Amino acid sequence: MEHTAADIRFSDVSVTYPNGYTGLKNINLNIPAGEMVGIVGLSGAGKSTLIRTINGLVPITSGSINVGAHQLNGRGGTQLRGKDLRELRSNVGMVFQSFNLAKRTTVLNNVLMGRLYHSPAWRTLLGAWKNDDVELAMSALERVEIVPKAYEKASSLSGGQQQRVAIARTLAQRPQVILADEPVASLDPPTSHVVMRDLQRINAELGITVVVNLHFLDLARRYSDRLIGLRSGELVFDGAGADADESVFENIYGRSLTAEDVLGTKAEL
Template sequence: MIRLSNVTVRYPNGVVGLDGVDLEIPDGQFVVVVGLSGAGKSTLIRAINGLVPVTSGSLTIDDMEVSGASKRELRAIRSRIGMIFQSFNLVKRTTVMNNVMMGQLHSIPAYRSMFGAWTKEEKELAFQALERVGIVEKAWTRASQLSGGQQQRVAIARALAQDPTVMLADEPIASLDPPTAQRVMKDLQRINRDLGITTLVNLHFLDMARQFGERVIGMRDGKVVFDGSGKDADDSVFEDIYGRSLTADDALSGQA
């Protein structure tokens, strides 16, 4: 369970990222968060991961308080949260396997990680993660030699290698072509269904939100302005979330 109670995030420059947000996300749910740039999507995800401090209110994950947590407590919370970024955040000069193994660094002694001295069990967990996203044959390929879609699937495998209870994805398909974006979203959806990992995905594209949103949360100016299923999110709902008429850029297909 992820629970936000009257959560506000105010940045040092005075900008309000979240404005009194109340939200509950049950274990195992697949949630798509939509909204324009600056609506609060990224702030929401980063607050859940403890990357952005909560100014006021309460934010808990499985009854562990994120807001006000000590550095040690935050490390424990983050060890159970897989994070996927738009820019992949891979180490390009090393292999896919080494990138995936980095998802286990929280539980591996520094001296072993420095020399790549992985155990058989740790390697098996990494291979299983790569199999989940259909890219195990690239295990010993340098990350720099992969396509954008392949790199994002490696990033998902790295997050899976943490054995997380929560997966957070911040605009994971923004830089991908439509077929590749579909593949990445289907990977995330299948992992959620197979493993029961609570998953939050930030998206801008309304057609993808409708297709994959078991639950869609719409954000505008740091507030939750819609909370329902993707099937209920028609054009009028998205126009209310975006605060304007829809355009072709609001859909991955190019057709709003």
């Protein structure tokens, strides 16, 4: 399975929602192609807003974002629309907290949904997928070690298995970037490590740029090459996980750490 990675560059990016709430304030950030970045911060700090601006799910108010060859602009700038926006989103895979699977169909069919952009509508409607697409989907399932579940309904899987299927679906896109928005928030500690190791291995072996929002600080330090700390929509830390000691996290969170901020040693495998 061949992949290419894209770099991501934020230039003076701000987001103000229609109700006047500020999601991001003047973010300047460069993520080189192939890097794995963890985004940390309190709920409401802007983590999900930042990730969702990268694929245009949240429009930016000002500034610009470059994702590989594509550019997203604030109001008044040239906007990505139609085919160009679809092409960007085909290159940027998204893994959600809630998995977003079609529960009544098979695992394999769910993964094949990652080929929608690359397939004619009649094939997707009839389920007449090309052999190459099926082979690609099975390879993606193998990557997350869940091939034996290929012909089971998604509804029969555990939460952790469903999230791994969601990752495989994203891989089937052959993306340049993978965005993961709180991918382990609804999972138990051991399963959280399994999913994070999947993302880390995909980044290391395939070279895909991975940007992941995490609430648990120990997970962020363990699995990310680099940590970005957000507080009230502003970037307050950008550095290696090893440099993010307790005083750094207190600056990001605006308070001392609590047991709820870490997954804990009980999750170690």
